[in-house]
Amino acid sequence: MSQPQFIHLHVHSAYSLAEGALQVKDLIKRTRKLGMPAVAITDTSNLFGAMEFSLESVKAGIQPIIGCQVNIGDENSQLVLLVQSETGYKNLSALVSKSYVEESEIPKPVISWDDLVVKSEGLICLSGGVKGPIEQALLAKRSDEAEALALKFKTIFGDRFYIELQRHGLREEDAIEEDVVNLAYAHDIPLVATNDCYFPDESFYDAHDALLCIADGRYVTEENRRKVTK
Numbered sequence: 080m081s082q083p084q085f086i087h088l089h090v091h092s093a094y095s096l097a098e099g100a101l102q103v104k105d106l107i108k109r110t111r112k113l114g115m116p117a118v119a120i121t122d123t124s125n126l127f128g129a130m131e132f133s134l135e136s137v138k139a140g141i142q143p144i145i146g147c148q149v150n151i152g153d154e155n156s157q158l159v160l161l162v163q164s165e166t167g168y169k170n171l172s173a174l175v176s177k178s179y180v181e182e183s184e185i186p187k188p189v190i191s192w193d194d195l196v197v198k199s200e201g202l203i204c205l206s207g208g209v210k211g212p213i214e215q216a217l218l219a220k221r222s223d224e225a226e227a228l229a230l231k232f233k234t235i236f237g238d239r240f241y242i243e244l245q246r247h248g249l250r251e252e253d254a255i256e257e258d259v260v261n262l263a264y265a266h267d268i269p270l271v272a273t274n275d276c277y278f279p280d281e282s283f284y285d286a287h288d289a290l291l292c293i294a295d296g297r298y299v300t301e302e303n304r305r306k307v308t309k
Contacts, residue, residue, distance in 0.1 A: 167201025
């Protein structure tokens with residue numbers, strides 16, 4: 080394979096229940112077709128696809144990167160955690176499992192900051208894009224809070240923390256991109272380009288949009304609802 084120009088590190092498969100529409104086998108075929116030697120799977124709050132993903136990747140000669148998109152602190156802030164080692168896999172499994180069994184008033188599984196600190200070894204952390212806590216603080220014009228959060232993540236993960244840059248054509252991304260880049264440079268935090276993937280190509284957009292409507296009990300004709308871009 081030629082040197083890849085891009086490797087996907089933020090991917091939702093069909094195991095992101097009622098959210099992703101990308102079958103694992105199709106993901107691996109697509110990855111191989113694009114000449115990428117590796118790909119990550121980062122389903123929302125679960126590791127259900129880890130076994131199938133690993134086996135299919137190895138069969139195709141693709142390096143599997145196991146990860147998970149998790150909610151941190153509350154249901155509105157997300158991170159991506161990628162497994163770096165066997166210890167990391169055990170820690171991620173423990174974090175995800177505990178997020179389901181802990182008593183909480185929040186309806187979604189959420190990882191606490193304290194648990195993240197304790198179980199950070201062997202994990203790479205990506206900031207989460209516009210739904211990440213740093214980016215959410217920047218969108219709310221709370222730059223001091225964003226800086227404090229960036230330093231907090233750097234303290235927890237060291238050089239295993241990356242700030243995500245995403246360009247989905249969203250107004251929110253454009254509004255804070257310069258601030259995100261400046262924050263990363265100011266504190267020597269590496270940047271990584273990601274694409275929050277839910278389906279294999281544009282032809283699946285309408286079907287996936289309908290899936291989101293079914294999951295949320297909304298109508299396709301409604302404007303003020305959850306959407307992703309093509």
